[in-house]
Amino acid sequence: MIRVSILGASGYVGGELMRLIAGHPAMEVATAFASSNAGQRIASVHPHLALAYPETAFAAWNPALLSHSDLILAALPHGETQRLADDLLSPGVAFVDLGADFRLSSAAEFERWYGERHARPDLLDSFTYGLPEFFRDEIKRSKRVAAPGCYPTAASLALRPLVEVGAIEKQGIVVDAASGVSGAGRTSNAGTHFCTVDGSYRAYGLLNHRHTAEMELTTGGTVLFTPHLMAASRGILATCYARASGSDDPLAILRDAYAGEPFVHVGDMPPETKWANGSNAAFLTARLDERTGTLVTLAAIDNLGKGAAGQMIQCANLMLGLDEGASLTTMGVYP
Numbered sequence: 001m002i003r004v005s006i007l008g009a010s011g012y013v014g015g016e017l018m019r020l021i022a023g024h025p026a027m028e029v030a031t032a033f034a035s036s037n038a039g040q041r042i043a044s045v046h047p048h049l050a051l052a053y054p055e056t057a058f059a060a061w062n063p064a065l066l067s068h069s070d071l072i073l074a075a076l077p078h079g080e081t082q083r084l085a086d087d088l089l090s091p092g093v094a095f096v097d098l099g100a101d102f103r104l105s106s107a108a109e110f111e112r113w114y115g116e117r118h119a120r121p122d123l124l125d126s127f128t129y130g131l132p133e134f135f136r137d138e139i140k141r142s143k144r145v146a147a148p149g150c151y152p153t154a155a156s157l158a159l160r161p162l163v164e165v166g167a168i169e170k171q172g173i174v175v176d177a178a179s180g181v182s183g184a185g186r187t188s189n190a191g192t193h194f195c196t197v198d199g200s201y202r203a204y205g206l207l208n209h210r211h212t213a214e215m216e217l218t219t220g221g222t223v224l225f226t227p228h229l230m231a232a233s234r235g236i237l238a239t240c241y242a243r244a245s246g247s248d249d250p251l252a253i254l255r256d257a258y259a260g261e262p263f264v265h266v267g268d269m270p271p272e273t274k275w276a277n278g279s280n281a282a283f284l285t286a287r288l289d290e291r292t293g294t295l296v297t298l299a300a301i302d303n304l305g306k307g308a309a310g311q312m313i314q315c316a317n318l319m320l321g322l323d324e325g326a327s328l329t330t331m332g333v334y335p
């Protein structure tokens, strides 16, 4: 069995990682690290995992415990993996990071969007961007993967094939995306309080949300991104608009691009977030509006699935030469 250490195991992504690993035929949890929850029983923080982890407790950070690992998965707040890099990046041990620390191509880009200096620019080049649909071969060859989070995954899946064939103009792409509240993590604040979110719908991060950088990276263009918070626990729906370059049928382009992809479904119907909940699936559609010369392309994913833990496991499966879909499902829990 592949022994997996998880950093940030007490968070929402950490819980989803532990759920997926409990059902994985070739992986088991070696150490589940937490911060304020260190010492607590896993089942007390993640009661839905009580049958899978009845006795184990979260460990406090101790790099010596990593010596029991074949794979390290980090789901920590941004900035933490840079700080811990020397302990986390031992040669020979596969490492998948979900924070943004190693996703961008340069320290300058990181500083621009995250407003802080990058502590380990020397390591940026050693990471592969963990979106298997576009970088599968590189991920297979890599020991270090920086997996994209929820908004960039949804937008990139919807847009990149259309950019690649020249069906849309790269400049001035618009992405409107809505996220379930779990996208903000487990620690609640006034902005994610039930009374704030319930029955409401709001935009945030106007003009400067940090995920813009990754959308520009994967499309090679300029992107105006506006995230929204929807009153649901899970899910991301990205609705993306771009000027059409010609009269190509975007649905045919997406179908062609994702033919054979195990986790991407391209269909006629406008996708709903609920279709993807609990799964690693992405549901896409697209239209050309000849009247306005605009192409609209949509993707729905589970922010904790294909947008986080599912993506990390898919990458780890590839890195370790396992079945890419091991422990992952293509079917959402519905309704």
Ligand SMILES: NC(=O)C1=CN([C@@H]2O[C@H](COP(=O)(O)OP(=O)(O)OC[C@H]3O[C@@H](n4cnc5c(N)ncnc54)[C@H](OP(=O)(O)O)[C@@H]3O)[C@@H](O)[C@H]2O)C=CC1
Pocket (backbone or CB within 6 Å): 007, 008, 009, 010, 011, 012, 013, 014, 033, 034, 035, 036, 037, 038, 075, 076, 077, 078, 080, 098, 099, 100, 148, 149, 150, 182, 183, 184, 185, 186, 187, 303, 304, 307, 308
């Ligand atoms: N939620 C989502 O949908 C997505 C999240 N992400 C990214 O994944 C990461 C984790 O997100 P999420 O699970 O939602 O966050 P949570 O807030 O739910 O969990 C954060 C985790 O990190 C631990 N932690 C907090 N501070 C520290 C620290 N200083 N050192 C070590 N551990 C620490 C927490 O431990 P404890 O609780 O014990 O204090 C907890 O286990 C973030 O970078 C987030 O941006 C990416 C894609 C989607």
Ligand SMILES: CC(=O)N[C@@H](CCC(=O)OP(=O)(O)O)C(=O)O
Pocket (backbone or CB within 6 Å): 098, 099, 100, 148, 149, 150, 151, 179, 180, 181, 182, 183, 184, 185, 227, 229
């Ligand atoms: C609803 C909500 O607050 N979502 C978070 C996105 C979380 C995430 O995916 O973060 P990374 O991909 O950067 O790790 C946000 O907008 O910041």
